[in-house]
Amino acid sequence: MSKADGLPLIIAIDGPAASGKSTTARKVANILNYLYIDSGAMYRALTLEVIKRQVSEKDESEVVNIARESLIQLVPDKDGPRTLLNNKDVSEEIRLPEVTRIISVISAYEEVREIMKRKQRALAKNGGVVMDGRDIGTVVLPDADIKIFMDAGVDNRTDRRLKELEKKNIYVKRDRIKEEIIQRDLIDSTRDVAPLKPADDAIIIDTSDLTIDEQVQKVIDIVKEKEKSS
Ligand code: CDP
Numbered sequence: 641m642s643k644a645d646g647l648p649l650i651i652a653i654d655g656p657a658a659s660g661k662s663t664t665a666r667k668v669a670n671i672l673n674y675l676y677i678d679s680g681a682m683y684r685a686l687t688l689e690v691i692k693r694q695v696s697e698k699d700e701s702e703v704v705n706i707a708r709e710s711l712i713q714l715v716p717d718k719d720g721p722r723t724l725l726n727n728k729d730v731s732e733e734i735r736l737p738e739v740t741r742i743i744s745v746i747s748a749y750e751e752v753r754e755i756m757k758r759k760q761r762a763l764a765k766n767g768g769v770v771m772d773g774r775d776i777g778t779v780v781l782p783d784a785d786i787k788i789f790m791d792a793g794v795d796n797r798t799d800r801r802l803k804e805l806e807k808k809n810i811y812v813k814r815d816r817i818k819e820e821i822i823q824r825d826l827i828d829s830t831r832d833v834a835p836l837k838p839a840d841d842a843i844i845i846d847t848s849d850l851t852i853d854e855q856v857q858k859v860i861d862i863v864k865e866k867e868k869s870s
Contacts, residue, residue, distance in 0.1 A: 648768030
């Protein structure tokens with residue numbers, strides 16, 4: 641699919657924890673008037689439901705059942721998309737540290753990923769989307785027109801996550817955040833199914849020394865190049 645065909649693009653942005661991909665993806669989608677799909681929010685909503693039902697994250701078959709039964713929706717809104725879990729807005733709750741702490745266990749389950757992949761592909765089928773996550777360019781949308789892999793040093797990412805949490809009045813020790821990021825990246829990148837890694841044809845952007853606006857501009861430049869060349 642390409643702009644030359646008159647069809648909107650599919651843009652995949654992957655990367656490790658707090659690499660700036662979600663903020664960038666959301667802003668790029670706004671500029672292009674595309675739909676932003678936060679695949680991490682879907683895994684977060686499932687994790688929240690597992691916690692609410694007091695099921696252990698290690699109980700794979702029960703987690704898979706919950707994934708089958710849960711209605712997870714991403715609904716566009718003027719201030720960015722909202723995440724609905726069984727018709728309830730959980731956009732704030734899914735960012736809580738207790739969700740983040742166990743999410744990588746849940747998102748490593750193969751059947752959970754199958755369920756999410758089906759939902760994510762359905763959301764992207766008409767194009768005009770920016771989807772961010774860990775396996776979007778490699779597994780979910782391998783035919784995406786543009787694939788970006790955003791990375792940054794772990795200290796930069798720790799500082800960003802701390803600031804993000806502080807804005808929400810959540811105060812966690814820096815060391816603990818750093819350790820959690822390292823652990824989560826390790827689980828995400830070494831799991832058997834859909835591990836975090838750049839697609840062979842991904843453009844890698846190191847955001848360590850970039851501002852959000854610079855990151856966004858880089859992606860917009862890539863989109864413009866793509867439109868010219870197709
Ligand atoms: O906190 P951060 O913004 O880095 O993460 P997120 O995008 O909300 O994703 C949270 C977690 O969901 C990741 O650490 C992965 O375990 C999982 N995830 C995944 O496995 N595949 C995706 N496409 C997106 C998220």
